[in-house]
Amino acid sequence: MIRVRLERREVTPAWLQVAIPIASVLVTLVLCAALVRAAGADVIEAYRILLLSTFRSGYDVQDTLVKAAPLLFTGLAVLVAFRAKFWNIGAEGQLMAGAVAACFVGERTFLPAVSLVPLMIVSAALFGALWALLPALLKVRLKVDDVVTTLLLNFIMLYGVTALLEGPWRDPKSGYPNAPSVRIEAEFPLVPGLGVHLGVALALAAALLVWWMMSRTTLGFRIRAVGHNPAAAAYAGIGVGRVILTAALVSGALAGLAGAGEVGGVRFQVTSDLSSGYGYAGIVVATLAELNPLGAVPAALFFAIVFNGAGTMARATGVPIYLADVIQGVALVTMVAGRLFATYRPRLVRPLAPAPAPGPEATPSPLAGRGGGVAAEGR
Amino acid sequence: MSAGRDVAMIPDARPPLVAMRGISKRFGPVQAVADVDLSVAAGDILGLLGENGAGKTSLMNVLFGTYAADAGTIEVDGRPVAIRSSADALAVGIGMVHQHFELVPRHTVLENLLVGRAGPDGRLTRAAALERLARIGCDYHLELDPDRLVGDLAIGEQQRVEIAKSLVRGARILVLDEPTATLTPREAEGLFRALRSMAARGMGVIFISHKLGEVLALTSRIAVMRHGRMAAERANDGSLSKPELARLMCGRDLAPPEKPAMAPGAPLLVLDRVSARGRVPLRDVSLALREGEIVGIAGVSGNGQRELADLVAGILPPASGTIAVAGRAVPDPSPRRMQALGIGRVPEDRLTTGMIGAMPLSESMALPWIDEPPFSHHGVLDRRAIRAFAAAGIARFDIRTSGPDARTGTLSGGNLQKALLARELARGPRILLAAQPTRGIDVGATEFVHAQFLALRRAGGAVLLVSEDLEELFALSDRIAVMYAGRIVADLPIGEASVERVGLLMAGVEERAA
Numbered sequence: 084m085i086r087v088r089l090e091r092r093e094v095t096p097a098w099l100q101v102a103i104p105i106a107s108v109l110v111t112l113v114l115c116a117a118l119v120r121a122a123g124a125d126v127i128e129a130y131r132i133l134l135l136s137t138f139r140s141g142y143d144v145q146d147t148l149v150k151a152a153p154l155l156f157t158g159l160a161v162l163v164a165f166r167a168k169f170w171n172i173g174a175e176g177q178l179m180a181g182a183v184a185a186c187f188v189g190e191r192t193f194l195p196a197v198s199l200v201p202l203m204i205v206s207a208a209l210f211g212a213l214w215a216l217l218p219a220l221l222k223v224r225l226k227v228d229d230v231v232t233t234l235l236l237n238f239i240m241l242y243g244v245t246a247l248l249e250g251p252w253r254d255p256k257s258g259y260p261n262a263p264s265v266r267i268e269a270e271f272p273l274v275p276g277l278g279v280h281l282g283v284a285l286a287l288a289a290a291l292l293v294w295w296m297m298s299r300t301t302l303g304f305r306i307r308a309v310g311h312n313p314a315a316a317a318y319a320g321i322g323v324g325r326v327i328l329t330a331a332l333v334s335g336a337l338a339g340l341a342g343a344g345e346v347g348g349v350r351f352q353v354t355s356d357l358s359s360g361y362g363y364a365g366i367v368v369a370t371l372a373e374l375n376p377l378g379a380v381p382a383a384l385f386f387a388i389v390f391n392g393a394g395t396m397a398r399a400t401g402v403p404i405y406l407a408d409v410i411q412g413v414a415l416v417t418m419v420a421g422r423l424f425a426t427y428r429p430r431l432v433r434p435l436a437p438a439p440a441p442g443p444e445a446t447p448s449p450l451a452g453r454g455g456g457v458a459a460e461g462r
Numbered sequence: 463m464s465a466g467r468d469v470a471m472i473p474d475a476r477p478p479l480v481a482m483r484g485i486s487k488r489f490g491p492v493q494a495v496a497d498v499d500l501s502v503a504a505g506d507i508l509g510l511l512g513e514n515g516a517g518k519t520s521l522m523n524v525l526f527g528t529y530a531a532d533a534g535t536i537e538v539d540g541r542p543v544a545i546r547s548s549a550d551a552l553a554v555g556i557g558m559v560h561q562h563f564e565l566v567p568r569h570t571v572l573e574n575l576l577v578g579r580a581g582p583d584g585r586l587t588r589a590a591a592l593e594r595l596a597r598i599g600c601d602y603h604l605e606l607d608p609d610r611l612v613g614d615l616a617i618g619e620q621q622r623v624e625i626a627k628s629l630v631r632g633a634r635i636l637v638l639d640e641p642t643a644t645l646t647p648r649e650a651e652g653l654f655r656a657l658r659s660m661a662a663r664g665m666g667v668i669f670i671s672h673k674l675g676e677v678l679a680l681t682s683r684i685a686v687m688r689h690g691r692m693a694a695e696r697a698n699d700g701s702l703s704k705p706e707l708a709r710l711m712c713g714r715d716l717a718p719p720e721k722p723a724m725a726p727g728a729p730l731l732v733l734d735r736v737s738a739r740g741r742v743p744l745r746d747v748s749l750a751l752r753e754g755e756i757v758g759i760a761g762v763s764g765n766g767q768r769e770l771a772d773l774v775a776g777i778l779p780p781a782s783g784t785i786a787v788a789g790r791a792v793p794d795p796s797p798r799r800m801q802a803l804g805i806g807r808v809p810e811d812r813l814t815t816g817m818i819g820a821m822p823l824s825e826s827m828a829l830p831w832i833d834e835p836p837f838s839h840h841g842v843l844d845r846r847a848i849r850a851f852a853a854a855g856i857a858r859f860d861i862r863t864s865g866p867d868a869r870t871g872t873l874s875g876g877n878l879q880k881a882l883l884a885r886e887l888a889r890g891p892r893i894l895l896a897a898q899p900t901r902g903i904d905v906g907a908t909e910f911v912h913a914q915f916l917a918l919r920r921a922g923g924a925v926l927l928v929s930e931d932l933e934e935l936f937a938l939s940d941r942i943a944v945m946y947a948g949r950i951v952a953d954l955p956i957g958e959a960s961v962e963r964v965g966l967l968m969a970g971v972e973e974r975a976a
């Protein structure tokens with residue numbers, strides 16, 4: 084009988100770093116094909132529309148890039164935090180904090196017009212960072228579980244903002260539970276030649292900057308060291324608590340920038356459905372990128388393509404648009420499962436000696452006669 | 463196949479208990495085990511020797527079903543068997559006692575014996591287990607109180623539980639991987655007595671150790687592995703000696719450490735009645751370490767040595783008392799401060815506190831100095847300098863690795879220790895703290911590590927050597943301080959220390975004030 088068993092790898096080959104995400108995306112699509120079938124659509128046709136409708140026109144490409152920007156920001160936010168083993172599930176709330184700050188600044192009539200966009204960006208990063216600092220402080224000072232606090236702070240932020248929008252911050256002109264729109268001068272300029280707002284370029288620059296920080300600076304070095312082995316980092320004189328706080332600040336700032344982009348480039352106001360899950364999707368982006376800042380770029384693009392294509396696919400084939408969310412969830416699972424192969428190598432195993440007889444009963448245990456209490460060898 | 467001949471009682475006709483033939487195992491580019499034959503007859507105690515990475519552990523993992531061999535067969539009682547898991551191994555009577563025990567501390571001895579126990583007739587009953595435990599106790603000198611919590615037992619007793627676990631499950635071939643690394647001399651003697659009585663009753667024992675003395679004293683045959691192959695296999699009939707075994711293992715002669723007499727100079731590190739919290743709280747520890755001196759700290763594992771090392775490393779803050787380095791009090795010791803004061807620090811756990819397994823070796827080696835030139839300038843890493851530093855250490859200390867970019871975790875214990883020493887010695891420390899510096903590393907690497915200590919001593923530096931290996935302490939130390947229950951119960955010049963005296967002190971037997 085041949086079995087598959089896992090053996091620990093001494094080294095992880097470099098090609099696996101690329102192969103595992105690609106393979107897990109493919110496995111995800113295969114698994115989700117069952118749902119497409121169940122919806123009564125042709126799998127190939129549905130996937131063709133899902134993945135290729137982005138490339139039909141320049142407008143679709145722009146739309147995808149605009150969707151990819153917040154995914155990239157939150158993906159970077161999550162991966163910086165995860166590198167330090169600060170389990171930041173709170174990018175959703177930090178994005179919202181950034182959006183609130185950006186919108187508030189963008190509405191101020193007393194500010195000089197030219198200062199609006201830079202101030203929005205800075206204040207969004209600052210507020211996102213502060214919202215992430217809170218759970219990080221609780222973790223470092225009081226050892227409060229960061230998964231729980233970062234997750235729950237999302238709801239505190241979301242419902243807190245909703246309460247503001249229903250009350251004091253409601254747009255007096257429209258009467259809808261939205262914040263008043265930002266000033267015209269606060270709308271992000273378009274990147275020349277690309278037709279996408281400034282936030283998209285910022286996200287791409289952030290990916291490069293985070294990559295540089297993580298691999299080329301002492302801060303990135305300390306974040307990696309603390310994440311891999313806090314005991315060894317502390318022994319070597321690295322202030323583990325400070326590094327976690329710093330990573331949390333960077334992480335929250337990146338998520339806050341996603342909020343700035345949504346307010347300054349897409350919605351021009353805060354609404355309670357502003358984020359639509361970008362913060363959570365960032366976890367999937369970071370995982371698919373294997374916590375590599377440059378890998379986050381294709382990962383964010385992939386999900387932007389899926390989110391954009393899902394609508395077209397739904398209209399054309401009748402497959403519900405929620406397939407995009409299912410793909411996102413399944414991709415997280417297959418990716419986490421796929422990581423196993425980075426550490427372990429699957430091996431086909433044959434018995435060392437040919438099995439003497441077909442059934443386990445026929446295999447006499449060498450100790451059978453000794454009453455030594457041994458199980459027969461078969462299973 | 464001469465296995466049976468060494469033990470007169472066993473006639474040649476009978477097949478060995480276990481025979482491994484032509485075993486090969488490859489990990490990626492590394493041939494860990496190459497075409498190895500090994501057999502153990504009833505009544506044999508086989509010593510299995512070899513440097514780190516020689517393939518001993520891989521071979522035993524094949525025997526125990528942890529790895530599948532690429533080639534080769536295993537026979538038990540002359541019959542071929544397929545061992546694909548530890549359950550298979552136990553089923554054919556092969557038991558293994560790992561270096562790290564696999565016990566549940568909050569359960570009693572008996573409960574630990576019953577965990578996961580499945581026989582052909584279903585579960586082993588309490589009564590049957592009690593009876594077997596009692597029989598094992600008197601047959602093999604493995605007395606155990608079945609109702610005590612394992613967590614309350616001393617290391618030596620926990621090891622007895624591990625052995626009893628294998629025996630209760632019907633093991634007739636017992637593999638022990640460095641069983642004496644954490645035992646006191648007295649506990650080790652007890653273990654040897656148990657192993658001898660097992661052999662006398664027809665069991666087979668495979669004993670893996672780096673301590674040549676005990677291998678010579680205990681075993682009936684000795685097999686030496688080198689570079690994955692069986693380098694030699696001899697009857698232990700008095701013709702073998704330590705230097706010869708060392709030569710077989712390393713392929714070269716080892717020089718005994720040279721320790722010229724030196725008059726100690728000014729005090730470098732002084733602890734004055736320091737107390738500290740910890741798992742084993744330190745109480746009123748006073749100790750002086752002077753120029754040109756190696757001070758050994760002896761003690762049974764868990765008597766405050768780890769806390770003492772953490773204190774000197776700056777990771778454990780003192781609650782009271784003072785620490786002075788080179789005549790100056792250190793008011794708030796921290797890892798950074800101790801480092802800056804010229805203390806090289808080699809922690810007990812090479813991979814959990816010393817280096818970072820997931821990072822490249824070069825980064826692990828630059829870890830404590832990463833904020834300083836040449837490793838970084840204004841917060842930006844100088845990756846060339848980081849790699850060059852590692853490459854220099856690799857060359858100077860002959861560290862076996864694929865290079866500075868190798869993942870730290872892939873290095874063997876001995877090479878990790880060399881890398882750690884290279885890192886800590888690179889900045890010319892006056893004081894070196896070394897906790898269990900040669901635990902689990904082979905004779906060649908041990909010789910190298912010891913030579914580094916002696917070189918530092920010759921240069922007027924000082925070494926605080928925390929070790930559970932008495933042979934090492936006696937070979938190197940100028941003074942030996944014995945710890946018991948968080949206190950230093952004796953501080954003896956090497957001339958006044960004997961193994962017996964230190965052993966008694968380690969066991970908590972008080973001496974009358976001299």
